[in-house]
Amino acid sequence: MDALDRKLLRDFRRLWAQALAIALVLACGVAILMTTFGMYQALNETRAAYYERNRFADLFAQTRRAPLTLMPEIRAIEGVYAVEPRVTGAAILTIPGRAENAVGRILSLPASGPPTLNEPILRSGRYPDPGAANEVMVNEPFARANGFALGDTFEANLNGSLRPLTITGTFLSPEFIYTIGPGALMPDNEGFGILMMPEPAVAAAFDMSGAFNSVSLKLTASARPEAVKDALDRILEPYGGLGAYDRIRQESHAFIDAEIKQLRSMSVILPPIFFGISAFLVNMVIGRIVMLERSEIGLMKAIGYSDTTVLTHYVLLAVLIAVGGLAVGWPMGSWLTFLLARLYAQFFDFPFLIFTMSYEPYVVSGVLALLTAALGAAQSALRAARMPPAVAMLPPAPPRFRRSMTDRLLQFLRLSQPVMMILRSLMRWPLRSFLNALGLALAVAILVSSSFFTDAMEEIIDSAFYQSNRQDAILLLSGDIKETALEEVRRLPGVMQAEGQLSALAILRNGHLSKHVPIEARRAGADLARIVDGDGHPREAPGHGILLAERLAAQLDLQPGETVEIEFLTGRRETVEVTVAGTVPQYFGLGAYMDFEALNALFRQTPQITMAHVTLDSAADTEFHAAVQDLPKLVSTIMLTDTRSGFQDTIEQNIGYMTTIYIVIASLITIGVAYNGARIQLSERARELASLRILGFSRGEVSFILVGETMLLALLAQPLGWLIGAGIAKAAVEGFTSDLYRIPLVLKPDTFAKASIVVLIAALVAALVVRRRLDNLDLVAAMKTRE
C-alpha cells in the first residue's frame, strides 16, 4: 500500500466521529432516496406491466340500462380498439360468523369465457359455471379476510331476493388493485368484496337481460380520448348514461396514481436537503483539514507529488465519508423500503411481487452520495492542489480582524470578553455561520412540517367524522324511495335516530367549465349529517339556490349570486339554472348542497330519499344487522363507527412511526451540523482557549465560549426554521389540494415549540460531547502547536 493511501486511511480513522456525524446525515438522504425512488419505480413498473398483461381499459362508462344492440355503434367510434359491456350491481352479504353485513359489488362475467378487458387473474379454483345461478368467484383479499375456502357459501341479497352463493374461485383484477367500498375512506377487505358471477345470473337478478349498465373501452394508440368520450356520451345519453370517464377517475387507478406521484415528488424534494447539508459539512471539515495540513501539502509538493495527486487525496477523504454514509444508508434504505412495501401490501393487491429491490436505487443513491461528498470537498481540495508549494510551507496569514460598526456596537453594549469572542467569531465567517444556522433551521423545519401533517390530519378527521358526519351508519337505497320509508328504518331494532337524504348526480357547468358531483339535500335542522365549514360552524343549505364548497366554486369560477347550470344525470335528466347562494370552506370532497324541499320541487316529486343516516344502540348491533338485510331496497350499509376507529387507528399508528422517524432524522441533522461546527471551532480555537485557561479562566468559563457559540447559532436558527417549516407546510397545502380533499393549514404554537426543543437538545448534546475534549486539552501542547 502506498504511504499516501496509508495516510488517507489513518486520517479517516482519526476523523471517525466527525465522519460518522456527516455519514449519518448522508445516510438519511440515501435511505430516503432509495425508498422513495425504489418504490416509485417498483409501483410504476408493476402497475404498467399488470395493466398491459390484463388489458386494463382506458375508458369507462355507467348507464342506467342500455340495450346490447348499441354495441356495434360503440365499436364503430373512431379510436375504439375493444369494447366490453357488463352488468354490475350491489348486494348486502351475510357472512357466516360475522355479525355485521358485508357489501358486495357484483360484476357479470361474459358467457363466452374470461373478460377480454380488465381480465382477472385466477388465484385459486375455477371460473363459475356459465350456466350456474349460484356460483361466484370473489376477490382474493375478501376471501382471505373472511377465511373463505373454495366451496364455502354465503348469502347475498340480490336486488331483493336472498340467494346462497358458492365460491368456486378467487381472483385479482387490475380494476381493483386498491379496493375501497362506497363511502369508505380505507380499504376494508372483510366488509367489502368484489363478486364475479356469470352474466345470465346477474342479468336475471338485476333485470338486465339483453342490456348492460357498465361498459369498458380500450382505445387505439392514435385515439383522441376526449372525442371518444363525447361520442360514447352521445350514444348512452338516452339510456341514462352517467358520463364516460378515463382512468384518472377510476377509483383504484386514482389512488395508486396519487401514491406514485407523492413518491416521485418526495424523491425529488427530500433527498436534496440531506445531500446539501452533507456537502456543506464535508466542505467545512475538509476545508479545516486542508488548513491544518498546509505544511504537509507543501511537503507533498516539494517531494514531487502532482497537483492532481494532492487533489485526489483530499477528495478521496470525502469519498470515504460517503462510503460510510452508504454503508449505513443502504441497509437503512433497504429496511425502510421493506417497511413501506409491507405497508403497501396492506392496501394494494398486485398479483406478482413488486417489492424486489432492483440494483438501480443502489446505483443511483450511491453515485449521488459519492458526488455529494466529492462536490463538498472540491473547493478545499482544489485550494490544496493550487496552493504554491513555497506558500504552503509558510504558516497561514492570521485572519484579519478590523474594527467595524458592529465592533463599536459590541463595545457600547459592554459585553464580557467571552461573549465578545463568540460574537466576533460568528461575524468573522458570516457565510459559514449562516450555513450552519441554515442546517439547524432545516432540522427545525422538518419537524415543524411533519407535525403540521399530524395536526392537519387530526383536524380533517375531526371535521369529517365528528362534526359533519355524526351518524353510526348510512343505509344506501336503490332508486328513489318515498321519504315515508324512513318510518320503516326507524322501526329497525337498535335504530335510535334516522334522517333522510336525497342525492342526485349532476354535472355543474359554468361556461366551458364543468364538474361531475352529487348534489346533497337534507331537511333543514338535520343533525346526523351536517354541512360544517372550515371553522367548525354548521351551515344550512339555503331555501333557494345552491350552496357550493369553496373549492368547487373556484374550480367552476363561480361567485355567490352568479348562475350555475345543473344537468341532472338521474331522474328526468333535466337541465336547470340555479343561483349560487353561497360558498362554504370544506376539507373533504366537492360538496354541493340544496334544500330538501327545493330539490324535490325541482324534480316535481313527492319528497324522496336515496339514503338514510342512522344512530344505533350498540347493544342491539346483531339484531340490527340481521334485520337490515331484509330491507328490500337496501344497496349497501356503511358502518361509520368501524370506519372511524379503523381510520383513526391506522392514522395514529402511521403518525407514531413517522414522528419517530422525523425526530431521528432531525436529531441526526442537528448533531451532524452542531458537532462538526463545534469540532472545527475547537480546532481553530484550541490555542486561544488554552491561553485563557493559562490566564486563569475556569473550565466552565472556557466551555461557555465553545458551547455558547453552538447554542447561539442554534437559537438564531429557530425563527428561520419556523419560517421554512411554515413555508413547507403552506406549499404542501397547495400541492396536496385535489378533488378529494383540501389540507387545512394548521400551525399550532406547540408544533414550533416541540421542534425547537428537539433541535436545541440535540445541539446541546453535540456541543457537550465536544466540550469533553476541552477537559483533556493539553495546555502545554496546545501552546506549542504551530499553526
Place this chain on the structure above:
Amino acid sequence: MTETIFRTEGLTKVYDTGTVKIHALAGVDLELFSGELAVLLGPSGSGKSTLLNILGGLDHATAGRVWFRDLELTGLGDRGLTRFRRDHVGFVFQFYNLVASLTARENVQLVTDVSPNPMNPAEALELVGLGHRMDHFPAEMSGGEQQRVAIARAIAKRPEVLLCDEPTGALDSKTGVQVLEALRDVNERFGTTTAVITHNAAIRKMAHRVIRFQDGRISAVEVNKTRIAPAEIEW
C-alpha cells in the same frame, strides 16, 4: 573541473503585498558545483530561503533565469517543476515537516513511492542512524530524530541536490551535530550537491564554500581551505 549543477543569472523575486513591493531577491548571479557542500549565511529576510525555493522548483522567479545543468527551470510550468522536484531534488526543512499520521518508514516511503530509482526506506533510515526507530510515529521521536527522518526521506530518492533550509534551526547543539553529521555523510558518500541555509555562522566551517547574503544580494563568497567536522563546531 567540477561540473556546474545550478546557475542563476540576474535572479529577481518581488513580493507584491498590494501596498508595498518587497525585493526578496535583487539580481543574484550564482553557480553551485557538483558534489560541493555550500552554506548560505545571512540575516532574516536577506533572500536565502527565496533563492533555495526557486532553485528547488518550489517558487517562480519574477525575473532572471535559472538552470539546472542544461535545463532552464525558469522556462518550466508547474507540471515541469513537479517532475524536476520529483526526479532531482531532496528537501530538508527547519520544522522537519513529517506527516504526523505516518511512521518514520512510511514518511520515507512517501518519497520512494514516486521516485524512479529510490533506496529501500529502511536503508535510508539506517544511513541516518535510525534503523531501530523505523516504526515509530513522529510524535514518539525527539526533534533531532525527526530531522534525521526528514534527511533520510530527502536522500532516499538518491537526489542530485539536497536543499536544506535551517535544518538545525529548531535543534539543540547535540542533536544539531548529529543532523549535520548525517548531511556531511550523505554529501561525501554519494557526492550529492548540498546547499544548507543557516543563521548559525559556526556551521560555515564545515562547508566547501560559504555564500553570504545581504538585502537580496550576494555580499560575499568564501572558499574554506580547511573544513572541520561537525563535532568540532562550537555552537
